[in-house]
Amino acid sequence: MSGKGKSVLALSGGVGGAKLAxxxxxxxxxxxxxxxANTGDDFRHLGLHISPDIDTLLYTLSGTSNEVxxxxxxxxxxxxxxxxxxxxxxxxxxxxxxxxxxxxxRTGRLDRGESLLQVxxxxxxxxGIASRxxxxxxxxxxxTVHCAGGRLPFQHxxxxxxxxxxxxxxxxxxxxxxxxxxxxxxLLRETTLAMIVVCPSNPFVSIDPILQIPDMWAALRDxxxxxxxxxxxxxxxxxxxxxxxxMAELGVxxxxxxxxxxxxxxxxxxxxxxxxxxxxxxxxxxxxxxGVEVAIAPTVMKNRQDKQRLARxxxxxxxxxx
Amino acid sequence: MSGKGKSVLALSGGVGGAKLAxxxxxxxxxxxxxxxANTGDDFRHLGLHISPDIDTLLYTLSGTSNEVxxxxxxxxxxxxxxxxxxxxxxxxxxxxxxxxxxxxxRTGRLDRGESLLQVxxxxxxxxGIASRxxxxxxxxxxxTVHCAGGRLPFQHxxxxxxxxxxxxxxxxxxxxxxxxxxxxxxLLRETTLAMIVVCPSNPFVSIDPILQIPDMWAALRDxxxxxxxxxxxxxxxxxxxxxxxxMAELGVxxxxxxxxxxxxxxxxxxxxxxxxxxxxxxxxxxxxxxGVEVAIAPTVMKNRQDKQRLARxxxxxxxxxx
Numbered sequence: 001m002s003g004k005g006k007s008v009l010a011l012s013g014g015v016g017g018a019k020l021a022x023x024x025x026x027x028x029x030x031x032x033x034x035x036x037a038n039t040g041d042d043f044r045h046l047g048l049h050i051s052p053d054i055d056t057l058l059y060t061l062s063g064t065s066n067e068v069x070x071x072x073x074x075x076x077x078x079x080x081x082x083x084x085x086x087x088x089x090x091x092x093x094x095x096x097x098x099x100x101x102x103x104x105x106r107t108g109r110l111d112r113g114e115s116l117l118q119v120x121x122x123x124x125x126x127x128g129i130a131s132r133x134x135x136x137x138x139x140x141x142x143x144t145v146h147c148a149g150g151r152l153p154f155q156h157x158x159x160x161x162x163x164x165x166x167x168x169x170x171x172x173x174x175x176x177x178x179x180x181x182x183x184x185x186x187l188l189r190e191t192t193l194a195m196i197v198v199c200p201s202n203p204f205v206s207i208d209p210i211l212q213i214p215d216m217w218a219a220l221r222d223x224x225x226x227x228x229x230x231x232x233x234x235x236x237x238x239x240x241x242x243x244x245x246x247m248a249e250l251g252v253x254x255x256x257x258x259x260x261x262x263x264x265x266x267x268x269x270x271x272x273x274x275x276x277x278x279x280x281x282x283x284x285x286x287x288x289x290x291g292v293e294v295a296i297a298p299t300v301m302k303n304r305q306d307k308q309r310l311a312r313x314x315x316x317x318x319x320x321x322x
Numbered sequence: 323m324s325g326k327g328k329s330v331l332a333l334s335g336g337v338g339g340a341k342l343a344x345x346x347x348x349x350x351x352x353x354x355x356x357x358x359a360n361t362g363d364d365f366r367h368l369g370l371h372i373s374p375d376i377d378t379l380l381y382t383l384s385g386t387s388n389e390v391x392x393x394x395x396x397x398x399x400x401x402x403x404x405x406x407x408x409x410x411x412x413x414x415x416x417x418x419x420x421x422x423x424x425x426x427x428r429t430g431r432l433d434r435g436e437s438l439l440q441v442x443x444x445x446x447x448x449x450g451i452a453s454r455x456x457x458x459x460x461x462x463x464x465x466t467v468h469c470a471g472g473r474l475p476f477q478h479x480x481x482x483x484x485x486x487x488x489x490x491x492x493x494x495x496x497x498x499x500x501x502x503x504x505x506x507x508x509l510l511r512e513t514t515l516a517m518i519v520v521c522p523s524n525p526f527v528s529i530d531p532i533l534q535i536p537d538m539w540a541a542l543r544d545x546x547x548x549x550x551x552x553x554x555x556x557x558x559x560x561x562x563x564x565x566x567x568x569m570a571e572l573g574v575x576x577x578x579x580x581x582x583x584x585x586x587x588x589x590x591x592x593x594x595x596x597x598x599x600x601x602x603x604x605x606x607x608x609x610x611x612x613g614v615e616v617a618i619a620p621t622v623m624k625n626r627q628d629k630q631r632l633a634r635x636x637x638x639x640x641x642x643x644x
Contacts, residue, residue, distance in 0.1 A: 047429025077401050083423035101405035107369025
């Protein structure tokens with residue numbers, strides 16, 4: 001990674017992506033990391049605007065996330081949910097007391113006319129986060145999971161149904177009317193952007209919604225900065241979430257190779273580097289045949305050091321090339 | 323109070339009115355009390371639909387209110403507010419954790435298209451309340467306090483400014499477009515309604531918003547059931563809230579007599595009985611000159627027995643007449 005003032009744009013969904021985002025934030029000079037966050041999971045629930053992936057990024061980057069549970073905040077309490085349960089209310093989406101403060105803060109400001117971008121960046125500042133988190137767009141996009149039994153809004157599939165139904169496809173309601181946030185387009189016009197990283201997030205429900213916003217993936221492809229994607233599938237399994245299960249149900253090999261194929265088919269010319277885990281080294285040749293540079297690294301991030309090491313590997317990968 | 327199946331309609335604002343509503347609920351057969359609640363204080367805050375007077379009624383009638391604090395729920399905790407304060411959020415309107423569950427429950431259902439009436443009555447059932455609580459209307463009406471320095475939404479005046487600004491008048495934004503809830507109109511067509519009680523609530527910001535909904539006060543006046551109003555001013559002071567302060571600022575005598583004058587001027591023919599406290603017995607003659615029947619009783623409700631005694635007095639007052 002050469003030169004000061006060079007910034008990195010990372011595309012991310014929730015937990016898996018946020019881990020690498022934290023590694024990048026730790027490794028880059030403060031303020032040099034931009035995160036482009038999926039908002040296809042956003043939904044209005046109990047009156048509140050909930051942005052699950054943005055919140056996971058906020059909590060992870062501020063060091064307040066609950067790493068044991070894998071979602072939400074550390075040191076959380078559940079008084080509101082307990083009271084709501086006593087009222088017979090909807091408690092399938094568990095909102096902790098501290099987490100609720102985030103949703104109230106956000107919703108109050110959105111209702112007063114602030115943009116999701118303004119609200120997100122103000123929240124990030126409030127939490128002491130130097131990196132910039134950019135919602136992918138301002139428009140409402142709803143990731144919808146197509147299942148044999150019908151279509152489910154993402155959170156219903158993911159939380160209420162615990163990803164049990166077999167998926168047949170996905171759609172992103174409202175995406176045709178969405179456009180990339182202006183500040184993302186401005187960032188993509190800057191020459192100080194040194195690299196674009198696609199974090200190890202679910203291809204179908206975390207990264208596709210971002211890339212399928214009209215003009216988004218073409219703008220990313222056309223930027224001279226190299227694009228590095230880290231496979232979310234390691235040794236045939238997703239480290240977190242339903243990616244591998246979805247691939248199997250869609251008839252795609254649930255391997256890093258299947259992931260690479262997905263991106264190369266849908267977004268030709270987008271990927272420059274594809275990072276796979278050491279345990280998948282035997283797949284390197286097949287993936288390289290798709291026309292991308294394959295890099296092999298330990299990609300499983302169990303602790304903060306793992307995250308920083310993977311971030312450093314990615315930054316060095318491109319620096320070595322440059 | 324003669325006959326089974328006779329019901330009572332009580333008009334109420336928050337704390338003072340809810341005390342008498344509880345006395346009436348305790349005294350009448352279950353389900354015979356209907357409460358017509360002010361919603362002019364309702365507001366959207368942090369994304370949530372908050373109905374302060376309805377909530378005070380719900381919590382009081384279900385025996386879960388915090389009687390020491392005078393508002394909110396007993397055994398309340400404040401985790402969400404504490405977290406919101408750490409985020410630099412709006413915490414001037416204190417929302418307890420259990421109280422928040424009510425607002426989330428309500429807002430989620432309103433957002434799904436249920437009416438405020440449906441939501442309120444479902445909440446009441448959930449809390450085990452046999453009485454029916456009717457929001458005065460479905461439309462948004464916003465009580466606005468006119469002060470020397472400008473106009474303030476009611477909760478800003480009441481909570482944020484702690485009633486400090488001197489008032490010059492009031493308006494109820496949106497009231498011209500409001501109409502009485504259908505079920506209230508249906509109730510007023512029934513002959514089983516034996517009495518209408520105006521609880522000791524603030525005349526300007528609790529009862530006026532109800533009465534000034536188009537057609538409301540005329541419908542109450544035209545019903546054959548006698549209307550009994552309990553003075554919220556006792557010995558020149560409001561037992562709770564800013565009523566006496568407002569009267570002084572408006573140049574109206576801050577006495578039970580001033581209250582009676584207010585109602586007789588604005589709503590001629592509405593009042594049949596006017597109940598004053600024993601300590602105001604000397605005002606009886608002046609009030610009677612306004613053309614209303616004056617009744618004298620201990621009206622200060624410090625405990626549940628006081629509430630039941632006042633309720634019994636009111637019910638007997640009309641029974642004795644009939």
